Amino acid sequence: MIANYFILFIFGACIGSFLNVVVLRYNPEKTALLGRHLGGRSRCRSCGKSLRWFELIPVLSFAFQGGKCRGCRQKISWQYPIVEILSGAILVAAYWKWGFTPEALLISLFALSLLVLSFIDFYFQVIPDELNLFIGFLGLIFVFFGAWDKSFGPTEGSFIGYYASVLGFRQNIFINHLAAAVFAGLLFYGLIFLTRGKGMGVGDAKLALAAGLFIGWPDIVLALMFSFVLGGLFGFVALVSRKKKMKDLLPFGPFMAAGILLIVFLGFNICHGYLRFFNLV
Ligand SMILES: [Zn+2]
Numbered sequence: 001m002i003a004n005y006f007i008l009f010i011f012g013a014c015i016g017s018f019l020n021v022v023v024l025r026y027n028p029e030k031t032a033l034l035g036r037h038l039g040g041r042s043r044c045r046s047c048g049k050s051l052r053w054f055e056l057i058p059v060l061s062f063a064f065q066g067g068k069c070r071g072c073r074q075k076i077s078w079q080y081p082i083v084e085i086l087s088g089a090i091l092v093a094a095y096w097k098w099g100f101t102p103e104a105l106l107i108s109l110f111a112l113s114l115l116v117l118s119f120i121d122f123y124f125q126v127i128p129d130e131l132n133l134f135i136g137f138l139g140l141i142f143v144f145f146g147a148w149d150k151s152f153g154p155t156e157g158s159f160i161g162y163y164a165s166v167l168g169f170r171q172n173i174f175i176n177h178l179a180a181a182v183f184a185g186l187l188f189y190g191l192i193f194l195t196r197g198k199g200m201g202v203g204d205a206k207l208a209l210a211a212g213l214f215i216g217w218p219d220i221v222l223a224l225m226f227s228f229v230l231g232g233l234f235g236f237v238a239l240v241s242r243k244k245k246m247k248d249l250l251p252f253g254p255f256m257a258a259g260i261l262l263i264v265f266l267g268f269n270i271c272h273g274y275l276r277f278f279n280l281v
Pocket of ligand 1: 012045046047048069071
């Protein structure tokens with residue numbers, strides 16, 4: 001058992017090391033996310049030195065080199081170990097919750113896509129269409145699998161388990177996930193319309209729609225609630241500490257990703273804990 005977790009973490013960290021390349025070589029001017037610019041050897045971002053194999057080991061290389069390039073002693077971005085560790089953690093968490101199952105695989109791909117998208121949105125203030133389309137596609141597979149096999153997916157067909165039953169739309173999985181996508185899409189396009197495009201971007205709306213299709217109703221409502229709370233708190237702290245001004249744009253993708261992943265991995269525990277705290281169950 002422990003060995004499985006260990007191997008999955010290392011495997012995830014290797015995927016993370018590839019995802020770092022996807023993020024850093026992303027070019028918003030080019031349409032293809034995985035274009036020709038992914039080829040070639042990895043180099044130091046400051047001095048251009050080609051990296052040897054032992055400088056490409058996830059997490060460990062960064063740790064042993066003290067976060068500095070061996071050639072020019074320039075600091076290496078913290079993004080590398082962070083993405084590697086988070087990717088490893090995603091596979092471990094999916095295995096812990098769902099074992100070696102198709103849902104664990106789909107949820108891992110979903111979570112890894114959210115991770116890449118968060119970093120791209122953070123650096124470039126854009127969420128690539130390819131990633132939103134890929135998430136929508138994963139959502140469709142998730143729904144069809146769920147319709148075909150009743151034991152597929154989270155307990156009671158929701159990441160918050162039986163608590164979902166009070167919020168309706170439980171008879172049909174297609175209607176449930178479609179309702180979630182429509183709700184999330186309308187909410188964000190409505191926000192874009194009301195704020196005249198100053199708050200959210202179209203990429204955020206597409207992501208909300210695609211993620212709604214994947215996680216269904218009412219999970220998407222809770223996930224978006226969490227993301228607004230997280231984004232609001234972070235924005236407030238950034239304003240107070242004068243790191244950002246009111247007119248600065250705060251990319252919303254990372255907060256949406258965080259809210260969604262909180263619900264996917266801990267939704268039931270959060271609802272249960274909340275209701276227990278107020279003595280409601
Ligand atoms: Zn260097």
